Amino acid sequence: MLTKQYITELKRKGNGDISALISSQRNVGSINFILESLGHLPEDFNPDFLYELLHHSHSQIRLNAVKNIGKLNGKGDTRSLFNLYKNETDTSVRREIVSSISRQRKPANKQMLVDFLQDEDPKIVCQAIRGLLVFEKDNEVEKSLRSLVNHPNEMVRTILYKEYFSKENKSKNILPHTQIYDFLKNVVVNADVLAALKFVPDESVHLTFTSPPYYNARDYSIYPSYQVYLEFLEKVFIETHRITKEGRFLIVNTSPIIIPRISRAHSSKRYAIPFDLHPYLVKNGWEFIDDIVWLKPEASVKNRIGGFMQHRKPLGYKPNSVTEYLMVYRKSTEKLLDWNIRSYGYETVKKSKVIDGYETTNVWKIDPCFDKVHSAVFPAELCKRVIQYYSYKGDLVFDPFGGSGTVGKTAKSLDRLFFLTEKENKYFEYMKSKTKNKNLFDDVKIQFLTLEQFKKQANK
Numbered sequence: 001m002l003t004k005q006y007i008t009e010l011k012r013k014g015n016g017d018i019s020a021l022i023s024s025q026r027n028v029g030s031i032n033f034i035l036e037s038l039g040h041l042p043e044d045f046n047p048d049f050l051y052e053l054l055h056h057s058h059s060q061i062r063l064n065a066v067k068n069i070g071k072l073n074g075k076g077d078t079r080s081l082f083n084l085y086k087n088e089t090d091t092s093v094r095r096e097i098v099s100s101i102s103r104q105r106k107p108a109n110k111q112m113l114v115d116f117l118q119d120e121d122p123k124i125v126c127q128a129i130r131g132l133l134v135f136e137k138d139n140e141v142e143k144s145l146r147s148l149v150n151h152p153n154e155m156v157r158t159i160l161y162k163e164y165f166s167k168e169n170k171s172k173n174i175l176p177h178t179q180i181y182d183f184l185k186n187v188v189v190n191a192d193v194l195a196a197l198k199f200v201p202d203e204s205v206h207l208t209f210t211s212p213p214y215y216n217a218r219d220y221s222i223y224p225s226y227q228v229y230l231e232f233l234e235k236v237f238i239e240t241h242r243i244t245k246e247g248r249f250l251i252v253n254t255s256p257i258i259i260p261r262i263s264r265a266h267s268s269k270r271y272a273i274p275f276d277l278h279p280y281l282v283k284n285g286w287e288f289i290d291d292i293v294w295l296k297p298e299a300s301v302k303n304r305i306g307g308f309m310q311h312r313k314p315l316g317y318k319p320n321s322v323t324e325y326l327m328v329y330r331k332s333t334e335k336l337l338d339w340n341i342r343s344y345g346y347e348t349v350k351k352s353k354v355i356d357g358y359e360t361t362n363v364w365k366i367d368p369c370f371d372k373v374h375s376a377v378f379p380a381e382l383c384k385r386v387i388q389y390y391s392y393k394g395d396l397v398f399d400p401f402g403g404s405g406t407v408g409k410t411a412k413s414l415d416r417l418f419f420l421t422e423k424e425n426k427y428f429e430y431m432k433s434k435t436k437n438k439n440l441f442d443d444v445k446i447q448f449l450t451l452e453q454f455k456k457q458a459n460k
């Protein structure tokens, strides 16, 4: 009977016996069993029968033959593998061939690996990239890898960035992960966010939580068109990406909005802001992580269903909008979250642990908050959850659209630091006035700066 032990013994004696054993088998399953049981191949192993099996009509046998040839420690005949690759139609066999050739790390295989880069199967291209990294100092190899920068497949682009280009960026002068520039600590700048961010170095903030202007649905924002609005937000989040520390989070609170009709002869228009903004974010290096739905009580939102309740005519259905989105993104990185967490000391991790009672689903039921001066403030509870779940004590939390300063106040109460920008003088003054009454930021030293003052501080 065929057993693994028997095959191991035969292998030790010399592989003439293995080859004879395979020839004597009548069914595919037994041949595969032998090939899969071979394990480590000794130095003096004669692989001739494996090359014969490359022509077998059964793809699993060809696959196992390729796998074993791949174990020959650089002594395998890669030409035969390459010839098989050219005519092979089975995806698994093709991938295994590329993997076997890549693992051999032989300069003689370089051209084959470069040829694999043209394959239509993204997994083969990724495998070939990995194989070529051994020769990354080689000009020809470098040229071939660089030519893939705009490869249509996202997996290929990620591998290329992770394995190859990210090494080029390592020389940048970046603060250690947990540290923060002093001039950004507990600062509110009265300026357009894009103007202020010009003075903020790369990789400065740990978390951004923000609610951007709602296109032209509120009085504080007038954009010439929806496209201009989206492109403005794109710029803000490109800059936010630049100033965000490696692998850290951006949480954007938006919802579809409605621009009321100008007369009874026109209809109102809905804009799906979270969905329209999403492609701009992922395109610019923000990896999508989660969608959290903020659910409000029905009584707290504008009544849209009233008309329908009267007429009940299909097509005229307009549900009350009781939700907003918190779209969660992470700055794309090759590092795992563990790397971020390990940057912190034991004490910080312990102190930052989220206590019992945390939200377990992506639907957060929270009452909205109304403010006498600002028309769209975050409820403190919403801020609290985001800051607790997505940052550590001592981190710097950024809000490019500061408004009434809820992110700053909450960050402070949770032992984080904050950096806010707010364009409108009236809201900036409002935040300032709240500090005077000591109810916004308690007694922490906060700086309220004009753009000029901020610029000076940044250049010190």
Ligand SMILES: C[S@@+](CC[C@H](N)C(=O)[O-])C[C@H]1O[C@@H](n2cnc3c(N)ncnc32)[C@H](O)[C@@H]1O
Residues within 6 Å of the ligand: 191, 192, 193, 194, 210, 211, 212, 213, 214, 220, 221, 374, 376, 377, 378, 400, 401, 402, 403, 404, 405, 406, 407, 421, 422, 423, 424, 427
């Ligand atoms: C939706 S509100 C944010 C409210 C804030 N989350 C709070 O809890 O108070 C958006 C804010 O962004 C501000 N804003 C709009 N355009 C801006 C820009 N280009 N730079 C900085 N702030 C801006 C608006 O004045 C408004 O206060």
